[in-house]
Amino acid sequence: MRLPRPADMFDRTWEWAQLTRFVSDTEPGASLGVVSGRRRQGKTFLLEALCEATGGFYYSATETMPSREALRQLGDAVGRHVGSPGKIRFAHWEEAIDALLSLGADRPMPVVLDEFPYMVHGAPELPSLIQRALSPRRRERVESRARILLCGSSISFMGNLLMGSAPLRGRASLELIVPTFDYRAAREFWGLDDLRLAALVYLIVGGTPAYKSEFLRGAAPARREDFDGWVIEHVLSPASPLFREVRALLAEDPTLTNTGLYHTVLAAVAEGNCTRGAIASRIERKATDISHHLTVLADAGLLSVEPDAFRQNRSAYRITEPLVRFYHSVMRPVYAQLEQVRPGRTERLWQAAQPRFRSAVAGPVFEHMCRTWAHSMAADETLGGMAVQVLSGVVHDPSSRANHEVDLVSMDADGNILAIGEAKWGDTMGMAHLERMEQIAAVLRAKGREPNAITLFSGAGFMPALRAAADGSGGRIQLVDLERLYHGE
The missing domain is CATH 3.40.50.300 (P-loop containing nucleotide triphosphate hydrolases)
Incomplete structure (x- = not known):
């Protein structure tokens, strides 16, 4: 029944x-x-x-x-x-x-x-x-x-x-x-038609339904121009339940004791330290000293551990909840000032935090959205096969002895590379981005792992020359803007 x-x-x-x-x-x-x-x-x-x-x-x-x-x-x-x-x-x-x-x-x-x-x-x-x-x-x-x-x-x-x-x-x-909503479901749940506004809201509160239905009682920015005011009033205000939510998330989990050290680990990851060694170095501890904390945070669903697509025995730690990333990147460094409300102070703190927001929050969360699209929403024809795993990785070029970071590596069930890609939230992408990916594709070709496609994702759009190159590539170059990210495959 x-x-x-x-x-x-x-x-x-x-x-x-x-x-x-x-x-x-x-x-x-x-x-x-x-x-x-x-x-x-x-x-x-x-x-x-x-x-x-x-x-x-x-x-x-x-x-x-x-x-x-x-x-x-x-x-x-x-x-x-x-x-x-x-x-x-x-x-x-x-x-x-x-x-x-x-x-x-x-x-x-x-x-x-x-x-x-x-x-x-x-x-x-x-x-x-x-x-x-x-x-x-x-x-x-x-x-x-x-x-x-x-x-x-x-x-x-x-x-x-x-x-x-x-x-x-x-x-x-x-x-x-019961998972969080993905970015497409979150947009519908929040009732946002403007795709860039929907993405901006997701960059901060992710797909957790209670943040809208219980914490904010449905309060959402009506227009893109209202976004900054919404952040100031509903996220950065001490009167908002979201203000202390990240602290509560850790305090409420009975498996997390000594929450101060767990917050420090999360802050190190939010700053871009993604390997165990880098995290340990940032908080001035031995890698063995934080192994337990990383495992507990991963078990609690606050960190994910993803293998490098190209290098064995190397994994990257990522914060899974956008609000946790936002808190540690934007709020925690100025938490005392935010608590002491003064006319105009929160507005100034939010404006001063824009570089951190773009690099430490918007960029990584947008990359996650793009990986979700490649894994669950892209058509097989787009990638040249069914992606069962979408990772990031570092490609080593023996000829130049350079390492190249790749935001997205889509792979099939046999581990064959279907597509490599790059994601930029705030940049209008042009031929330079394509040339970098072509250089990486050439390195992979020499190693016998040439991708079927190159996927370029942008929250700001693409230059005409790049669009022309994609149109003439026979589908090998795939451009994914916000419209395609939310509605296409």
């Missing part, structure tokens, strides 16, 4: 289909699903809507709750659900879990435990108890059709629930990660 998607739900069609398929399964026996994703992505909205549509049970744990009090609150929630408010009390977690299983005695029933990491913090034995409760031949499981959904925003914690020797490994029949 497919449940109709709620009218007030934007996108999330695929995620809704997976959830409704899971909870509508009529087979006997309780089943387990795990839902995760970074905070503010709409997981709770999805699960609450699911329970409303099916008459399911929803419970959200609260932070730092002693086990006894958590049992009392869960009992109250179950009591309200079955029409006996204040009458259900659980003596221990085994009893509580069996009561949740019993909710599915008559029909398939979603049973949602949201903020599950908070529950485990107060009762570390919970995963093992759930494992035992879901033993294949246990009567309480066999006679139940409860569809238990554990949800949490700590990606590392939720992922580890099902990994290695974890108690719940092999028990879940659904593992759903």
